[in-house]
Amino acid sequence: MCEVCDFYKKLTPASKADPAIGPNSARTIYGYYHEGDAEVLASFYPKVGQALIGNIASLINHPRLLEVAGLVELVERYLESSFSKLRDVAINVVSNPLSIFFWSPRDQTVHRVKTLESEMMHGAMEKMALRRGSIDLINDLLGSRHNIAVTYGCSCCAIAVAASDLPYLYASEYYRQREGLGRLFDSDVLTTHGKLFGGVSVSDVPQQVLDASADFGLEEVMSYSRFSKASQAVLAANPVTPDLSEAMAEVRRFLLGCNPAAVAA
Numbered sequence: 001m002c003e004v005c006d007f008y009k010k011l012t013p014a015s016k017a018d019p020a021i022g023p024n025s026a027r028t029i030y031g032y033y034h035e036g037d038a039e040v041l042a043s044f045y046p047k048v049g050q051a052l053i054g055n056i057a058s059l060i061n062h063p064r065l066l067e068v069a070g071l072v073e074l075v076e077r078y079l080e081s082s083f084s085k086l087r088d089v090a091i092n093v094v095s096n097p098l099s100i101f102f103w104s105p106r107d108q109t110v111h112r113v114k115t116l117e118s119e120m121m122h123g124a125m126e127k128m129a130l131r132r133g134s135i136d137l138i139n140d141l142l143g144s145r146h147n148i149a150v151t152y153g154c155s156c157c158a159i160a161v162a163a164s165d166l167p168y169l170y171a172s173e174y175y176r177q178r179e180g181l182g183r184l185f186d187s188d189v190l191t192t193h194g195k196l197f198g199g200v201s202v203s204d205v206p207q208q209v210l211d212a213s214a215d216f217g218l219e220e221v222m223s224y225s226r227f228s229k230a231s232q233a234v235l236a237a238n239p240v241t242p243d244l245s246e247a248m249a250e251v252r253r254f255l256l257g258c259n260p261a262a263v264a265a
Contacts, residue, residue, distance in 0.1 A: 018123065020064070026241045029120065029231055033063040036238045044230035045072050047079040052145065059137040066124035066231060067131075070096075071138065071150060073121075073227045074160040078148055082219050089174050091165045095215050096223060098122040098156040100205065101182055102213040104195075110185050114198040115205070117224035120231065125158040139163065155182030157215065178215065 020031040027034075038057065042050035052075075057068045077083075077094040084095040098121060100113040114122070128135060129152040142148040142163075149163040153175060161169050169175055190196040202224045210217055 021242065024241075026239055027065070027235075029065065029235050030123070031065060032240065032242055033057050033060075033065045033068045034238055034240045036240075037065060037068070037234045040234045040237045041069060041072055041230055044226060044233070045076040048072050048076050052141075055141060056138055059141065060128075060131065060134045064124060064127070065234060066120055067128050069227060069231045069234070070121045070124045070158060071128065073223060073230070074150055074158055075142065075146070075148060077219070077223055078160040079146065082223065084215055084219060085217050086174050086215055089169075089172055091168055092162065093165075093169065094160040095153075096121060096125075096158045096220060097213075097216050098125060098158065099187070100209065100213055100216045101155075101185070102209055102216070105208055105212055107195075109195065110190070111195050111197065112185070112187055112190050113200065113205070113209075114187070114196070115200055115202045115224065116198075117202050117228040119198070120228060121158065121224070122156065125152065126156070128152075128158075153182070154179045155186050174214070 018028070018030045020028060022028050035054065035057075038050045038053040041053050042048070045053065053068065053072055056071055056075075057063050060067060074094055074096060077096075078092070081092075082094065083092045086093055086095065096118075098118050100115065100118070102111055102113070103109075104111040128150075135150060139149045142150065147163050148160055149166055151159045151161065151166065151169070153159060155178075157178065159169070187196050202221045205221065210221070
């Protein structure tokens with residue numbers, strides 16, 4: 001009897017919609033960051049600059065391209081004063097909502113649209129929100145350089161704000177309602193009754209829809225357009241085929257430790 005063999009017979013291969021490595025073994029836009037990416041990104045983000053982009057990436061444990069590009073987009077927006085227009089928020093805030101959460105003028109109900117560009121940032125920023133050690137280090141760096149902190153709102157937005165203004169942001173009615181109502185009417189809720197949509201670019205969204213959102217305006221449209229162009233430019237200018245063979249020995253030691261029985265199996 002082979003318990004492990006029986007276990008494998010029960011398994012079925014799984015797949016993901018946005019793989020990090022393509023069929024040709026080259027990285028996709030969802031794949032790993034490479035040190036050569038900083039120069040390309042700097043051409044889109046001159047206020048952040050190549051050196052700081054490299055510094056940010058170095059503080060992320062095995063960074064992905066979109067994680068670095070997403071953070072840099074937030075910081076560039078703050079440095080260029082491309083602030084979000086948030087009702088009753090008196091401080092300067094950059095907020096990139098990870099979908100368009102709006103009141104439908106057509107159907108007179110709440111809808112959510114996942115645009116092509118915001119979806120590129122969505123998964124990357126959710127991962128960064130979980131990288132607490134890296135975010136703390138990055139915020140120490142950004143705080144010392146520019147008094148900027150990166151933070152997140154659930155359901156969902158990526159935010160850059162003055163580090164000294166973080167308490168005000170968290171106490172604001174906007175932040176409380178954005179998290180609360182966004183979660184109450186989240187994607188997994190709205191999909192049940194056909195109120196969750198996708199398949200469009202931010203450039204396709206009518207002004208009337210933007211006006212019916214609390215935090216997605218022309219600044220965010222321009223931001224997502226730049227973020228998408230920058231990330232695609234990196235992929236075109238710096239093709240990378242990752243070699244994971246060198247990491248196999250390291251991951252084997254990490255997973256098995258010094259357990260002789262596990263190594264023998």
